[in-house]
Amino acid sequence: MNKGHQPLENGKTSLLSITNSLVLFVVFLMLGLPVIADESADNNNQNLGAKLTADNSALQVSKYEMILIGGALHTCSSMSERRCINPQFEAAKNTTRYSINTASMDRLVNFIENNSHDYSIDNLLSVVGVLKKSTEKSALTRRELFTRFESLGVYSDVDALSDFAYYALLDFLEDAEVVDGQRLKEVVRPNESRNPASIGIWNQISKQALAINKDIEKTIALAVTASARDIFEAVDFYVGGLSAIGLDSEWLPISAALVEAISARETDDNACQNLEYYRQKYYQFDRERVYPDLHKIQVRYCENPDLISDKIKQSSAIFFNGGDQSKTLAAFMQKGGGGTDYLYTLREQVKQKQLLVVGTSAGTAVQSGGVFNSFPTVMISNGTSANAMRRGAFGIDAPSQRCTADNCQNGIQGDDLTYRTLGGLATFQLGVLDTHFSERNREARLIALTQATRNSFGFGVDETTALMVSQKDNDNYAFEVVGSQGVFIVDNVLFENALYKKLDSSGATYAGSVHFFPTGTKAQLNTVSKEWKVDFSNIQSTEPDADGVWRHNAAALCKSPGKQQLKFEYENYQAILAKDKKTRTYDANESCGFLFMNYAVASK
DSSP: OOTTOSOOOTTOOOHHHHHHHHHHHHHHHHTTOOOOOSOOOOOOOOOSSEEEOSOGGGGOOOOOSEEEEOSOOOOOBTTBGGGBSSOOOSSOOOSOOBOOSHHHHHHHHHHHHHTTTOGGGHHHHHHHHHHHTTOOSSOBOHHHHHHHHHHTTOHHHHHTSOHHHHHHHHHHHBOOOEETTEEOOOOBOGGGBSOHHHHHHHHHHHHHHHHHOSOTTOOEEEEEOTTSSSTTTTHHHHHHHHHHTTOEEEEOOOOHHHHHHHHHTTTOTTGGGGHHHHHHTTTOOSHHHHOHHHHHHHHHHHHOTHHHHHHHHHOSEEEEOSSOHHHHHHTTBOTTSSBOHHHHHHHHHHHTTOOEEEEETHHHHTTBBSEETTEEOOEEEEOOHHHHHHHOEEOSOOOOTTOOTTTOSTTOOTTOEEEETTBSSOSBOSSEEEOSTGGGTOHHHHHHHHHHTTOSEEEEEOTTEEEEEEEOSSSEEEEEEEESSEEEEEEOSTTHHHHHHHSOTTSSOEEEEEEEEETTOEEEEETTTTEEEEEOTTOOOOOOOTTOHHHHHHHHHHTOTTOOEEEEEETTEEEEEEOOTTOEEEEETTEEEEEEEEEEEEEO
16 A cells, blocks of 8 residues: 555544544534444444345346446457457557658648638647658557657647647548558457456346347447547447447447537538538547548438437447547537437437446446436536545536646636536436546545535446446336446435535535445345345455555455444545444455445545
C-alpha cells in the first residue's frame, strides 16, 4: 500500500487528525451511527434490511437483462497481443499508423484553407508548416508520432491546439490501411484471452443473449461505438468480439453527427452525402477515406433512419462501448432536446425483456437515468474523489478530456465531479452507475454524488468485473457479480431521513452505509421492504490491487471479527468505517463481502 494510505494508528495522530476524528465522531452521533470500541460485533440475524442466505439456489436467476461491465475487459485481439494466450494473427490490423508525407500534408492544407474562418485553426497552420519540411516515407505508430513531434520542436504547440484542430491533425495524418483492396481489420479472439475473468464475462454475454434469442437460427447482437470520439475506431473490436462468441453481430452506426444529419434531411436532400461535414462538428475528420466500408453503412442508416428502431427490435443484445458516456447519450437525443424514436424503442425492448443491454465503462455509466424513489437518477460524467470532497458536484457538462485546471470552461477544473441532472439512457433507474471503481478509488465521489442528488443507490463496478441485473417487477431486482473483482454499493435508503435532514448536502462531509459484493455474489433487493437477500457462499478470490484504498481497508475490517471500526485517510479526506448490529460480513476465498458497513468521510 502506498505511503499515506495506511490506517491511522492509535496514539500517533496529529492535532489535525484529532480534529478530523472529532468531526467524524460528531457526524456518527448526528446520524445515529455507532462509535464503539474494538469488541465482537453483534452480527445476529435480526431483520434489519439484510439477510444472508446459505442456499445459493434460493437466489438462482437464469436470465438477466443487463450486463454492466466496469471496463478494462482485457480481451485478446490483434491490437492487444499481450492479452492473448497465442498471439499470432495473419492479415490483421495491429496498430493505428500515421504518415507525415506529401499526401497527408496536402489534406491538412486543404482542410485549413476550407476552415480559414475558424480562429482555432490558426495554430495548426504553423504546426503543419514545420511538418511539411520533415516529410518521411515510413509510417509511425501513435507513440512514434508524438516522439516525432517532440524531435521537431512542435510537441507543446500540438498540445496547445484546440480540440477541433488537435483531432483534425491526427485524423488527417492517419493512414488508410488497405490490403488486396480490403480495409485491414482488427481481429478479436475473446476465448484466447489470458485473463479468465474476461473470458467468463464474454461467455455470459453469449449465454444471456442466446437466452433472449428471438430467432433460433440467428441471434443478432448490435455494437454501439458512440462513446468514442472516433466512432469508427472500435467497430472491428466489438463486432469481431460478438461474432467470436457465436452471435450474429452488426454495427449500429448511431452518433451525434448522424442524428444531426438525419434532422437536416428535412431541408437538405444531400445531408446524408455530407456526413463528413456533420462529423467535423464532433471532432471526427476524414473518416470516409480511412473507413470507406463503415462510412457506407452509416450513410445507409442516415438515408433510412427507421432502420435503427427496426434493427433494435430484431436484436437480442446491444453492446455499448467505453469512452465518454455523454457522447453515447447525444447519439440517442434529438438535436435541441428530447429523445429519438429509437431511444424509446430501446427502453421498451429492455422493459419487455426482449433485449440484453451490455455496457463497458462509459457504456455502463450511460445506462443510469429515469426516476427512482421520487428523485431523478443522474448520470455521472467526470471527476475524482479528491475534487468531489474538496469542491462538491456540478450538474453541468463534463469538461474536455484535454483541459487542465487552468483552461477548462464554465469555471470548473478537469478533475471536477460533474453529472447530468436528467440522467442517461434510463435503462437502469435504480441508481447511479460508476466504473473503473476500486482501482481508481472512486468511492468518495460516488458517495458525494448520490447524496448531493438524493439518489438512493450508487453502484461502482470494478474493472474486468460485471454486474448482471434483472428487474423482476417494479419492486424486485436480482443481481449477480461475475469477473475478477466486485461491486461497491452506496445505500442511502435506510439513512435517507438522517442524511437529508441533518447533513448539509452542499458540504464536504458525508455518512451512511455501503455494501461490497465480490465476484460470485448473488443478491435480491425489494425496494418496498428495503430488504436485501444476499448469498456470499460462492464468492471467488478477488485480485489484490495496491491502489484500492477503500477496498483494502474495508476488507481489513470485514476480516477482523473482533474489530468494530477503522480509520484511514486518502488524499484530502479522512474516513471511518464501522460495524453495527445490522452489518453482515462473509469472509471466504481471500475475499470479503459485506452489507451495511457504516462510513463517515470528512475533508482534511
